[in-house]
Structures are given as C-alpha cells and as structure tokens.
Amino acid sequence: MNNTLLELKNISYKYKNDLILNKINLKINSGEKIALLGKSGSGKTTLISVLNGTIKPTQGEVKFFNKNFDELDRKHKRKITTIWQDLRLIEDLSAEQNVNCGLLAENNFYFAFKNLLNISSFKKAHKYMQLCRLHNSIYDKKIRKLSGGQKQRVAIARSLIQGSNILLADEPFNNLDPKSITTIKKLLLENVDKNNSKKSPKTALVALHRLDLLNDFDKVIGIRDGKIFFNIERNNLKKLHLDKIY
Amino acid sequence: MNKLKLNYTSLSFLPILVCIPLGYQLINNIHFGGFKLFQEFLISAFNPKIDNEIIITVINRLNETIIIGFFSWLVSIIFGAIFGIISSNIFYKIFNIPNFFYRIIRFFLTIIRSIHEVVWGILLMQIYGINFSIGIIAICIPYIAVNSKVFAEQLETIDYKSFESINQINAPKLSSLLTIVWNPIINTFENFGLYRLECAIRSTVILGLFGIGGIGTSIFLSFQTLNFRELWTYLWSLAILIIISGLIFKKIKFNTTNKNLSIFFIAVFFITILFSFSCFLYFIFKNIENFNSVSSLFKSSSDLVLFDFLKLILETIILSLLSTGIAISLPPLVIGIFNNNSSKIFIKIFAFLLRLIPTPVILLTLLTFNNPSLSLAALTLGLHNAGITSKLLFTNLDSQDKRNYIAMKSLGISKKTSWLLGLFSQQAKSYLAYCAYRSDIIIRETAIVGVIGSVGLGWQLQESLSSFAWQEVTIVLIAYSSIAIIGELINGKIKNSLT
Numbered sequence: 001m002n003n004t005l006l007e008l009k010n011i012s013y014k015y016k017n018d019l020i021l022n023k024i025n026l027k028i029n030s031g032e033k034i035a036l037l038g039k040s041g042s043g044k045t046t047l048i049s050v051l052n053g054t055i056k057p058t059q060g061e062v063k064f065f066n067k068n069f070d071e072l073d074r075k076h077k078r079k080i081t082t083i084w085q086d087l088r089l090i091e092d093l094s095a096e097q098n099v100n101c102g103l104l105a106e107n108n109f110y111f112a113f114k115n116l117l118n119i120s121s122f123k124k125a126h127k128y129m130q131l132c133r134l135h136n137s138i139y140d141k142k143i144r145k146l147s148g149g150q151k152q153r154v155a156i157a158r159s160l161i162q163g164s165n166i167l168l169a170d171e172p173f174n175n176l177d178p179k180s181i182t183t184i185k186k187l188l189l190e191n192v193d194k195n196n197s198k199k200s201p202k203t204a205l206v207a208l209h210r211l212d213l214l215n216d217f218d219k220v221i222g223i224r225d226g227k228i229f230f231n232i233e234r235n236n237l238k239k240l241h242l243d244k245i246y
Numbered sequence: 247m248n249k250l251k252l253n254y255t256s257l258s259f260l261p262i263l264v265c266i267p268l269g270y271q272l273i274n275n276i277h278f279g280g281f282k283l284f285q286e287f288l289i290s291a292f293n294p295k296i297d298n299e300i301i302i303t304v305i306n307r308l309n310e311t312i313i314i315g316f317f318s319w320l321v322s323i324i325f326g327a328i329f330g331i332i333s334s335n336i337f338y339k340i341f342n343i344p345n346f347f348y349r350i351i352r353f354f355l356t357i358i359r360s361i362h363e364v365v366w367g368i369l370l371m372q373i374y375g376i377n378f379s380i381g382i383i384a385i386c387i388p389y390i391a392v393n394s395k396v397f398a399e400q401l402e403t404i405d406y407k408s409f410e411s412i413n414q415i416n417a418p419k420l421s422s423l424l425t426i427v428w429n430p431i432i433n434t435f436e437n438f439g440l441y442r443l444e445c446a447i448r449s450t451v452i453l454g455l456f457g458i459g460g461i462g463t464s465i466f467l468s469f470q471t472l473n474f475r476e477l478w479t480y481l482w483s484l485a486i487l488i489i490i491s492g493l494i495f496k497k498i499k500f501n502t503t504n505k506n507l508s509i510f511f512i513a514v515f516f517i518t519i520l521f522s523f524s525c526f527l528y529f530i531f532k533n534i535e536n537f538n539s540v541s542s543l544f545k546s547s548s549d550l551v552l553f554d555f556l557k558l559i560l561e562t563i564i565l566s567l568l569s570t571g572i573a574i575s576l577p578p579l580v581i582g583i584f585n586n587n588s589s590k591i592f593i594k595i596f597a598f599l600l601r602l603i604p605t606p607v608i609l610l611t612l613l614t615f616n617n618p619s620l621s622l623a624a625l626t627l628g629l630h631n632a633g634i635t636s637k638l639l640f641t642n643l644d645s646q647d648k649r650n651y652i653a654m655k656s657l658g659i660s661k662k663t664s665w666l667l668g669l670f671s672q673q674a675k676s677y678l679a680y681c682a683y684r685s686d687i688i689i690r691e692t693a694i695v696g697v698i699g700s701v702g703l704g705w706q707l708q709e710s711l712s713s714f715a716w717q718e719v720t721i722v723l724i725a726y727s728s729i730a731i732i733g734e735l736i737n738g739k740i741k742n743s744l745t
Binding site for chain 2: 052053054074077078080081082084086088089090091092093101102104105107108109111112113115116117118119162
C-alpha cells in the first residue's frame with residue numbers, strides 16, 4: 001500500500017534573482033517524524049512555506065494525499081498545522097483568543113465572532129495552554145505583553161488545539177527552557193486525545209538548529225543553499241553529513 | 247555665494263509668501279464703511295443675547311444639529327467600515343477575488359469623496375427639496391467614502407504574516423476575515439471614529455447655512471438680519487457643544503472585553519444597517535418622480551464658454567494653493583513670533599474660534615469691509631484651516647521633549663531662535679505631512695467659499711443649479727472631482743515622501 005502522505009517533485013523557488021529552493025525531491029510517509037537541519041538562510045523556512053501552501057513554487061509539484069495542493073479541499077488542508085519561526089500571532093488579541101483561533105477551522109462564523117467578543121468558551125484553549133506550561137495569569141493578557149517564551153508556547157498551543165495530523169514547525173523550541181522543551185516536544189510529536197492517551201500517529205517535519213533534540217525523530221534531512229544534501233535515518237547520521245551542511 | 251538650501255523648517259514658512267499678492271488685492275478692495283459693522287460683530291462676541299426665548303431656540307436647533315450629525319456619523323462610520331473592508335487588499339486576498347474589483351471600488355469611492363458634502367447637499371436639495379433626511383444623506387455620501395479610505399488604510403497595515411497564519415488554519419473565509427480585521431477596525435474607530443462625530447456636527451452646521459436646518463440655519467438667518475448678538479449666542483452654544491462632546495470622547499473607551507457592551511454595539515451595528523436600508527428604500531420610492539430631474543442631466547443644454555470654464559478651474563486651483571499656503575505657514579509663524587505663555591493662550595482661543603466659526607460666516611464677516619474676491623475667499627479658507635493645523639501643531643509641540651529648547655536657551659540663544667531650532671524643527675516634517683493631507687480637504691472646501699464668495703467653480707455650480715442647467719452642473723462636478731483627485735494624488739506623493 002502506498003503510504004506516501006506528502007511528495008515534493010522537482011520543487012524550485014526563485015525570489016527575484018535568487019534561487020532559494022533548487023530542484024527538491026522529497027517523500028514523507030504517514031507517521032514519519034523528520035528533522036530538517038541547515039544553517040540560517042539555507043531554505044528551511046521557504047521549504048515549510050511551500051509545504052503549507054503559503055508560497056507557490058516557481059517550478060515543480062507539491063502533492064498531499066496524492067493530490068496537488070491547490071486541489072485539496074478544506075477538510076484535507078485542515079490536517080496540516082504550522083508553527084512559524086516568527087510565531088505569527090495576532091498581537092491585539094489575548095493569549096486565549098489566539099489559541100482559540102486554532103479552532104476556527106472546525107467551527108462556524110459565529111464562533112469567530114464570539115471569540116473576538118470574548119464570549120466563547122475557552123475551556124479547550126485553557127487545557128492546551130496548561131499542557132504547554134502556560135500559567136493561568138497570562139490567559140487573558142494581550143500577546144504584545146507576553147515574553148518571548150510565553151508567545152512561543154501560545155503558538156504551540158494554537159497549533160496543538162487544531163488537532164492536525166501533519167505538523168510543520170520552524171524552530172518551535174526557540175525561547176523555551178530545557179524542561180519545557182522535553183514536555184512540548186512530546187506533545188508536538190505524539191498525537192494525544194483528551195485523556196492524554198496516544199491517537200493516530202502524527203507526521204512531523206520540524207526545522208531545528210539544536211542537534212541534541214534529534215533523538216525523537218526517525219529521519220534527518222540536511223539542506224544547504226536550497227538543495228537537499230542528505231535524507232537519512234537518524235541512526236545513520238554522522239559528523240560527515242553535518243560537515244556538508246554547516 | 248552659497249546656494250540656498252531648503253529644509254523642512256524653511257519649507258513650513260515659505261508658503262507665507264502668498265500673503266504678498268493676497269494682501270495687495272485685499273488692501274485694494276477694502277471699503278471702510280463696513281468697519282463699523284465688523285466692530286459690532288466683534289463686540290457682540292462678549293455680549294451675546296441671553297433670554298428665555300433664545301435659550302429655547304438654541305436647545306431646539308442644537309437638538310436638530312445633534313440628530314442630523316449623530317445619525318449621519320453613525321451611518322457613515324458603519325458603512326465606512328464595511329466599504330473600508332471591501333476596498334482593502336486583505337479582503338481580496340482572503341476571498342481570492344481579482345484585484346480588478348478592488349480598483350473599481352476604490353476609484354468609485356475616490357470620486358464620491360472628491361465632492362464636498364455641501365455640494366452634495368445643494369445638489370440633493372435642488373432635486374428633492376429641503377428635507378431633514380437630505381442633510382443626513384448629503385453628509386453620509388462623502389463621509390462613507392472618507393471613512394472607508396481611513397479604515398482601508400489601517401487594514402493595509404495588518405502584518406501580512408499574521409494574515410498568512412490565520413489563512414493557513416483553513417477556517418471559513420468569513421471567520422478568517424473577521425479575526426484579522428476586528429482589532430484594526432476597533433482601533434480605527436477609537437482613534438478616528440469619535441473625531442468624525444465632531445466633523446459630522448460641523449458639517450451639519452455648514453449645511454444648515456444652506457437651509458438644511460439646525461443651528462447653522464439660525465446662524466445664517468441672524469447674520470442676514472445683522473443680529474450679531476443672537477449670532478454669537480448660537481456660536482457660543484455650538485462651542486459648548488463641541489467642547490463637551492470632545493470631553494466625552496476622551497472618556498469613552500471601547501472595551502471589547504465587556505460582554506454586554508459588545509453585544510450592545512453589535513446590536514447598534516445591525517440595527518443601523520437595517521434602518522439605513524429601509525430609509526434609503528423609502529426615500530427612493532417616495533421621490534421616484536424626482537428622478538426625472540436626474541435623467542434630464544444629459545438633456546439640458548450648457549451655456550458654459552470653454553474659456554470662462556477654464557478660468558473658473560484656474561481660479562479654484564489658485565484658491566486652493568493660496569489657502570493651503572496660509573494654513574501651512576500662519577500657525578508656526580504666529581506661534582514662533584508670540585512665543586510666551588500668555589500669547590499662547592490667546593492664540594489657542596483665536597485658533598479655536600477660527601475652527602468654530604463656519605467658513606461661510608467668516609467670509610460673510612470679512613465681506614462687511616472687503617469686496618468679494620479670490621483673495622478674500624482664500625484668506626477665509628486659509629484662516630479656518632490654520633485654526634485646524636495650529637491645533638495639531640500645539641498638541642505636538644506641547645508633548646515634545648523640550649531638552650533641546652532648554653539647552654539652546656541656556657547657551658544664550660534667543661527664545662524665538664531656540665523655539666525654531668530646538669522645538670519646531672523637530673516637528674516640521676510631520677507637520678508638513680499633515681498639511682499635505684489637509685490640502686486635500688482645502689481643495690474640496692473651495693466649493694463652500696466659492697458659493698458664498700462668487701469665486702471659482704463653486705460659484706458656477708450655484709449659478710447652474712439655480713437655473714436648473716443640469717448639463718453645466720455635471721460638467722462642473724466632473725471638473726471639481728478631477729481637481730480633487732489630481733490634488734489627492736499629488737498630496738499623496740508629497741505625504742509619502744515626508745513619512
């Protein structure tokens with residue numbers, strides 16, 4: 001049975017005269033957890049943006065569930081969640097309102113309205129905020145008043161509440177203390193239901209800088225100057241590989 | 247010899263040179279017989295008429311003004327926000343609609359905005375007669391377009407990345423749109439919307455001068471009968487209304503976390519939309535036969551000679567330039583020369599009066615001792631707008647860090663020079679940027695002084711309307727709109743280079 005969830009075929013992306021991604025071919029199978037390594041400016045963020053459909057590649061095809069990204073219906077698109085490097089939270093909304101935004105896809109317009117008026121239920125949002133070790137004193141604080149670490153956790157909570165099966169994350173552990181990283185990494189890579197028990201396997205592509213966080217990943221992809229230099233099992237990763245990309 | 251170099255500070259003062267040709271024409275046009283009348287006008291300011299009868303009239307007239315002003319504000323702010331959303335690029339990105347529609351809506355709103363509410367008022371009164379609702383409609387039409395521009399500009403400052411992140415959640419498009427635009431809309435309403443209520447009240451007063459009702463009509467009637475004491479009673483009561491409303495606005499905070507208040511605002515929002523639509527439909531069906539007048543726009547002939555018409559266009563442009571010159575340079579010049587605490591209070595009061603007294607009344611007052619001319623109209627418009635620009639300048643100067651000014655004074659530099667280099671020079675750039683925006687409004691306001699002062703296209707419009715020469719009216723409106731749009735484009739470029 002074909003287990004391929006996501007496929008990139010000959011993807012290139014050009015911005016002005018710079019070739020940011022250069023003929024990338026990649027297959028991600030359902031349930032795989034992949035770490036994306038590369039130095040700053042190597043094309044990691046652009047690759048994630050191509051995968052979640054935010055930017056269209058100059059050349060090539062992005063296929064999810066064997067369909068072109070543009071052909072995907074909303075139900076399928078909802079299965080993908082992104083944690084951006086720059087978080088992209090709505091500064092004027094409170095932390096709990098931002099987390100609730102993750103529920104917009106599964107609710108109607110009236111929910112969005114109630115969320116903005118602060119009259120929706122924040123029970124689910126609070127649960128995920130708690131899981132992300134956010135203190136309840138900051139739940140109703142506006143994003144602009146939070147610290148970097150708190151904002152990071154809000155963005156993670158917003159992603160978790162979406163309940164998506166595919167996670168695309170760009171350096172999600174920035175600004176977090178070591179203890180939180182362990183907890184949050186577990187949350188991000190393993191799908192959990194209300195009772196904190198495991199659900200269907202989660203597929204994840206996570207851009208990282210820190211090599212000590214690789215232990216929960218199945219595969220490692222190395223990217224440099226917009227090209228994939230290696231795509232290997234984590235256990236096979238050698239210093240030689242890292243020298244190629246750093 | 248060194249070359250002359252212009253900086254923002256000198257550019258703020260340079261336009262005062264317009265006073266040379268202006269002063270020359272004004273001096274030549276003086277007729278001393280009217281000075282007594284002017285003196286009487288000034289003295290009456292300190293001795294307004296106060297008795298039971300006039301107090302009742304004031305209350306009734308103010309009521310009418312507030313009702314017209316409030317309803318036109320409410321409708322224009324709500325529809326302004328709606329049009330603001332559909333004329334902002336964020337809307338088209340979310341719904342994947344081609345930008346072509348966005349340009350059409352923007353162009354349409356620009357044309358509507360370019361015509362002053364007084365022109366809309368006169369036009370509608372001519373077609374439908376004097377009517378309470380005409381006042382509201384006349385204010386609403388350009389105000390919706392102006393407000394929509396402000397809302398759209400604010401929505402365009404939304405961080406594109408937060409838009410992408412919400413869009414990526416793949417929520418229903420309407421939910422995404424609402425979540426993204428909600429706070430910018432509320433913030434714009436708080437920072438700009440309440441100020442527009444004051445503007446709507448001022449516009450109601452001006453329309454009142456043209457017969458729409460409210461305190462403006464009483465001001466005009468008392469001026470016509472030269473009853474200056476009564477006139478000042480109306481003006482002071484208007485001043486009190488504006489001061490009180492200003493104080494109330496400062497206290498109002500739109501608290502989105504207060505559930506009951508939010509629900510109340512949402513209810514007002516929807517009721518206003520429904521009410522406006524039903525009133526609009528009622529108005530259309532009631533006045534359906536009057537639409538024949540509109541269809542005759544293209545049937546009637548025009549007696550406008552091309553040369554005269556071009557002359558009127560030129561007059562309007564010169565009028566705008568002269569008025570803008572005064573509005574830019576007069577405030578810093580006066581504040582800089584009379585730079586002490588007691589003079590400052592006097593200047594602030596004078597500026598308040600210039601803002602308070604409607605331009606037609608200022609013009610009629612000046613006409614007591616001066617013949618109608620382009621210079622007089624320019625002076626009137628310039629003075630009124632100088633009252634507005636000086637308010638902004640005072641606010642900015644008062645809130646500015648004064649350390650440079652104090653340091654310069656301690657070096658023995660004169661107070662005036664220290665003010666110029668230590669205080670004003672730091673404000674000059676933003677002040678000029680605001681003046682560029684103000685000149686857009688001045689171009690539109692030339693219509694008001696034109697009608698009263700027999701100058702430019704405003705005068706021609708009045709003439710054509712009185713004789714039901716609809717084709718002429720159309721030509722004049724197109725010319726007006728074109729001047730305003732070109733002016734807006736030029737000022738936009740200036741503003742962008744300054745900000």
